[in-house]
Amino acid sequence: MTSVVDNIEESVMKSLFNRFVREDQGQDLIEYALLAGFISLVAVVAITNVGKGVNGVYKNIDTQVKAIPGGS
Numbered sequence: 001m002t003s004v005v006d007n008i009e010e011s012v013m014k015s016l017f018n019r020f021v022r023e024d025q026g027q028d029l030i031e032y033a034l035l036a037g038f039i040s041l042v043a044v045v046a047i048t049n050v051g052k053g054v055n056g057v058y059k060n061i062d063t064q065v066k067a068i069p070g071g072s
Helices: 002-022 025-067
Strands: none
16 A cells, blocks of 8 residues: 555655746746846945045045135
């Protein structure tokens, strides 16, 4: 009796594994999620670098204004 149950369980597991391997809808979702994460990471790095550049420009302007006689 145990042999029949083992064969049924093995058959069910094989069919579930085959279905999991053949279906690619979940794979597409994961690929899009990874792509969105990568784009977000690139955007954060780019915005951070632009912010540092703009900050440098304003510090330069501030330094030049303070060097003017009567500048604050």
